[in-house]
Amino acid sequence: MKLTLSSSPHLRTKRDTGQVMRLVLYAMLPGVACQLYFFGWGVMVQAIIALITAIATEAAILALRNKSVIRNLSDYSAVLTACLLAVSIPPTLPWWMTVIGTFFAIAIVKQLYGGLGYNLFNPAMIAYVVLLVSFPAAMTQWLPPVSLQATELNFADTLSLIFTGFSVDGMDITQVKTTIDGITSATPLDYVKTGLTQSQTYSELLNSGLFNSSVADSAAAGWSWVGLAYALGGLLLLRLKVISWHIPGSMVLSVIICALLMHLINPDIYASPLFHLLNGSVLFGAFFIATDPVSASTTQKGRLVFGAMIGFWIVIIRTFGGYPDAVAFAVIIMNMAVPLIDYYTRPRTYGYSRGKQ
Amino acid sequence: MFPEFEDVVSRLDKGQLATFPGGVHPQDHKALSNQTQIADLPLANEFVIPVRQHIGTDGALLVRVGDKVMKGQPLTQSNQPFSVPVHAPTSGVVTDITQHVTAHPSGLNELCVVLKADGQDIWAPLSPCDDYTALDKTALIEKLCDAGISGMGGAGFPTHIKASANNEVEFLIINGAECEPYITSDDRLMREHAESILTGIDILSYLLKPKCVVFAIEDNKPEALDAIRKQVVSRPHVRVVSIETKYPAGGEKQLIQVVTGREVPRKGLPLDIGVTMFNVGTCHAINDAISFGKPLIERIVTVTGKAVKRPGNYRTRLGTPVNHLLSQAGYLADKQKTPQVIMGGPMMGFTLNDAAVPVVKITNCLLVPETHELTQGEDERACIRCSACADACPATLLPQQLYWHSKAREYDKAQEYNLFDCIECGACAYVCPSEIPLVHYYRKAKADVRLELDEKAKSEKAKERFEARKARLEQEKAEREEKHRKAKEARLAAAEKPARKAADATADPAKDKVAAALARAKARKAAQAAQATGEKASAENAEATTADAPQATEKPAGNKKAAVAAAIARAKAKKAAQNAETAETPSDQVVTPADSPAPATAPANDRKAAVAAAVARAKAKKAAREAEQQSAPQSDSSAPATKPVEESEQAPAPESPDVSAEDSAAEAKKKRIAAAVAKAKAKKAQKENENKA
Structure with a gap:
């Protein structure tokens, strides 16, 4: 046989x-x-x-x-x-x-x-x-x-x-x-960015133009709804275990923390965490872009670092950079750092001593 | 973070178990084979018993072809700590002892005893033991060894070694996890032979004196759990724990982690952390061996898969060919598009390349899947670095990196990612969406690395040998030089004495001439000596004339001899020249003029001396020309002819008969050198004569 x-x-x-x-x-x-x-x-x-x-x-x-x-x-x-x-x-x-x-x-x-x-x-x-x-x-x-x-x-x-x-x-x-x-x-991000450069305050901007009337609410809502809908899809992916929570979780959290810190320092010129989160492509990026397995970090700790740094760059570039949104730039910057992150976040293999024992 | 014994025990008592990272949950398919009682497999006609069925060394054969053996009679004996004997599975005749295909992933042939069953199945005399506590440890361990027991869970480690550990054992863990899908042999064994298993545990406890005994069973085997729990009522020191069903919870390292929260250190043993583990099958075998005196000649084998009519567990004699087992279980050939038999489970088992392979001590399962029951063929795609493998890895490795480096043959990097800590459980390849046979890549990489290390070790050894030899040669050279130096000093001292004498002696040109002639004669003699065949003798004659000739006797044989001879000649010529210079004729050299040719004895006449010198020069020239002609084509051949020192040390150079085998290149060289010396001498003598004149 x-x-x-x-x-x-x-x-x-x-x-x-x-x-x-x-x-x-x-x-x-x-x-x-x-x-x-x-x-x-x-x-x-x-x-x-x-x-x-x-x-x-x-x-x-x-x-x-x-x-x-x-x-x-x-x-x-x-x-x-x-x-x-x-x-x-x-x-x-x-x-x-x-x-x-x-x-x-x-x-x-x-x-x-x-x-x-x-x-x-x-x-x-x-x-x-x-x-x-x-x-x-x-x-x-x-x-x-x-x-x-x-x-x-x-x-x-x-x-x-x-x-x-x-x-x-x-x-x-x-x-x-x-x-x-x-x-x-203009998109809300664009609008606020332009307004801030014209030395209007953030709170003024939120109460003017796009955001003022029911029309504005609807506008903001339109963009925000898209973001939330993508988040819903992302949660589905989490549930199906297609992606792990590490990247979207740390990225969203990082955006919130970074934005909150700046907002607390000066609420006039720095937008609120919620504004950052619901506008532009943060939610879409967190669940669909940053989680691209090929170009993202592959270790669990590394993914946390990867996501958190993307969140950080998003807030920084949005606030200080020339473009209204920054998800693409942030992701690309962190793509470059992936080999480094992966190297330094290797998990401890079974049987190896923890730290420097 | 090393859980202390008390902490572990209190957690166990609370029913809290640790877990191991990763792991997968494949469908277990155990119901296919665990519904029926263990069945006795009818005897096969012929058994093939591999001499080695464990990790370690072969035992020494005790039988010869034609021998009649009884059931349970040892076929080999253990003559080393790591060897375990094998026994005749039934009574019959040894028909052959040969290389036979065995249960090996690579389908290698191994030494096997082929036994033709006589159908009587008569036991050899057994020595049961009712009370093992009456025996001392050594006797018990010897019994275990003689019964041929090695780990029956998979690795096949000799049980007597594990059972004779001297370390303090905190936890004796009994592995009833059986985490591989399809396999149910341990499950049925626990259900049907719980008492025997626990007696085995009692024996082990007696031997190892563990502080705590933990019996771990996966929670997908409730009947087995019940059966064991019933038995431990009378043994309160045994804790039965039901562990989460997660592959590979039955792996030794993983089960230790689940039960104790401890990790076996890298390159360490479970005993290093106070743990030792035995499979339930091994415990059963231990009981059989001690209580009934029965050696290990049978085991429970699960035959399962949808391509057998009667899947189930069979009490199978070791050495039973797989095809006998398959035919008894009702192999359905038409259910398989391509015939395939897996020995072991679907995760870690290997495909057999021949159904004539015998069942051995570690064979727990034969899986005969129908077409499409398991994953067929490879549809490997690019790795998308999803790291599903890393999430599944129980050893917390990064399989994607290991794969990447293994595939690129960057084995140093693969090892940096701890390639050798991979336990090859297959969880990574199981989850891989790109269907990459990851484990296969790791096995290949490991094999390559081992090969590389082997070769490295070999070359390292060669290097060591070479360096030692070099050092020795250098030392010998230094010794030789030291000797030469001493000889030279002695020579110089000897030469100085007559020189002092000569200081007050009146310089006599006639004597000069005599000296010159002497030198010539000597030079010629040296040349002749070199030319002659079998000439070492004559070379020695020449040498004998100078008492203080360099003692070059240790020089290597062969070509070097020629050089020695030449050196001697040169030395003599030099000496003669020295003598000539000092216008002194030492007595021992005066002896020779008798056999030197006519011109040498010529009267003290300047012109004659000049003539003689000219003649000598011409002769020398001629000799040199001849030497050149001879040596030209062969000069290269002398180079590689150096013989090992050892040889030359044994062969006393000058007397050695192989001196005669000097090649012509050496001869030519010698001649040339002698001629050159003679020429120089002649020239010098002439010049001196001229000066004096």
């Missing part, structure tokens, strides 16, 4: 890499739904553009590298990268920018470093930063929530805006952005 040989263990869990990636994708759904609801069709169009680009790029490079295209595409990592990028960029970004960004993420950041598992940086975040640095104007053109939009954009308008730069009625992005009350819309 000829017997087949194999190496132990002969038993494995059913969960494979593709499944992990798909679970993350599913967990994004509440957030994406919120974005669709509050900000219109843009995010969906961007997702489609990014998906097509990502899959085409990944397939082409896999073919060039003589790797099995279908097998590697089936790990869904390219799909996930595309989706993460699509929900991070302004929904009306011209299509070719999205294409460039996605191409950069897949080809340069991921495949040129050796493909899945070898990239030092989070592909979606590098792509985001590349776009932000290359096209700062376009990358900060955020639409106001649908409820505040003077002109309601339907699907055709959105498509037209993304592909031609004008809506079906011939309006460009700045016109579209104008809110019902005639103010050019």
Whole structure:
């Protein structure tokens, strides 16, 4: 009898890499739904553009590298990268920018470093930063929530805006952005940042413009709801044990602590922890970006350090840096520190003495 | 953070257990095989008994082919502390003693005794013992050893060694965890033979005098727990603890951690922290050996998996071929697309490459999975560094880093991440979403590192040997030089005496001429001597003429002899020259002129002397030319011909017959040197003559 040989263990869990990636994708759904609801069709169009680009790029490079295209595409990592990028960029970004960004993420950041598992940086975040640095104007053109939009954009308008730069009625992005009350819309982060530089106080800003009326409440609520929806998806991932609590936990806590300390020092110029938490992409970043296993720390202690430092950098860059949001920068900075963190946070192996006994 | 004995005991009494980090919860599939009673397996026709079934050394064979043996008769005997005997599993005839495929992950062949059963199954005389307390420790331990008992949980460590430990034992832990999925042999054993197991524990307690006995069973075996608890009512000192079902809780280090909260130090033994552990199967075997005098010739083997018709536990004689066991359990070949048999559990077991492999002392399970019952084949993908493996690792290693470095063959870095602390439990590979066979990578890395160390040790040894030799050679050289130096001093002293005498003697040119002629003659003689075959004798003649010739007798044989001869010739020439210079003819050298050629005896005539010198010069030139011609093509060959010192030490150089084997290169060299010396002498003599004239 000829017997087949194999190496132990002969038993494995059913969960494979593709499944992990798909679970993350599913967990994004509440957030994406919120974005669709509050900000219109843009995010969906961007997702489609990014998906097509990502899959085409990944397939082409896999073919060039003589790797099995279908097998590697089936790990869904390219799909996930595309989706993460699509929900991070302004929904009306011209299509070719999205294409460039996605191409950069897949080809340069991921495949040129050796493909899945070898990239030092989070592909979606590098792509985001590349776009932000290359096209700062376009990358900060955020639409106001649908409820505040003077002109309601339907699907055709959105498509037209993304592909031609004008809506079906011939309006460009700045016109579209104008809110019902005639103010050019900005994200709350942007608004506060601009206001603070014009030596208004934080409390004044919160009681003016965007935040003043029911309209403003709604605006703030629109962004905050998206963040909370992503947090919900993140909690689902925690529950399914796709991610561990270490990174999101320490990151959120760190944002709260850093912001609170500064807010206590001078509440006029430093925003409150809640403001930091519910605006911009802190919650999204905590559960979906910083937890990217490839580019994050792999030890438990290291993950705590990694998350906490991201939180720290977010508050610092938001407060003192030139850009309103800072999640991408913070994540990239900490991606660079991962080998160091991992090296110094190795757990004590069984049987080794604790400390210097 | 070392839990003290009292703390541990009080925690145990409160039912609080520690845990170990990581671990996984695979489906246990134990119900497949633990529903039926242990069945006696019918005897096979032929048994294959590997001589070594434990960790340690083989015992010495006691039987020969053709011998008739009884059931339980020892086939080998323990002649070293770490050897454990094996016994005949039934009565029959030894038909062969040969290399046979055995239960080994690499399918290696090992020395086995092949036994043809006679079907009688008659025991050899046994010596049961009703009261083990009547025996002293040594006798008991000897009995354990003679019964061939080694750890039956997996590692196969000789039990008598563990049981004879002199350290203070705080905790005697009985391992009934059986954490591997599918395996139920210990489960059934505990259910059906609780009394025997506990008697075994009593014997161990008697031997080891532990302060506390803990019987640990995973909580997925409630029937076994009940059975044992019933038995310990009469033994209140035994604490039965139900531990959380988590793989690999049955690993020795992990179970120690769960029960005591202590960790076995790196490269240490459980005894270092006052703990010793025995498997329930071993306890049962100990009882059999002591109370009934039965050696270890059978064990319980779980045969399970969906590709057998009657999964269950079988009381199996050691040496039973796996295929006999499979056919008795009803192997369903059509359920397996590719035949596969795993010895051990699905997590740490290994696939057999041949069903003729015999059951041995550590064989607890044969798993015969149907297609798709277990993970088939490898679908390895890139590591995404999710560190699910690190979360599962019971040794708190970083499997992703180990994998990374093992794959890249950066073994030094892998060791920096404590590669060798991996217990190969397979938890990491079990959870890996990229289906990377992590353990396989670690095994390979470990094997490579061991190989590397082996080679390093070997080369280190070689280096040591080389250095020792070098040192010895240098010392010998120094001694030799010292000797030479002394000889030279003696020579100089001898030469000085006549020089002083000569100081007041009147310089006589005629004497100079005589001296020159003498020198010439000597030089020529030396040249001739060197030329002759078997010439050491003649070389010695030449040497004999100078009492104080250098004692180069210790120089290595072979080529070096030539050099010696040349050196002698040179020395003589020098001496002659010295003598000539001092215009003195020492008596011992005057002896020789008789056999020196005509010109040497020529009267004191300047012109004649000049002629003679010219002739000598010409001759010398000729000799030099000849020597050059001879040596040119062979000069290289002399280099590698140096012989080991040991040899040259034994061979007294000058008399040695192999002197005759001097090669032509040496000869040529000698000749050339002699000629050069002669030439120089002649020149000098001439010059002196000229000066005087």
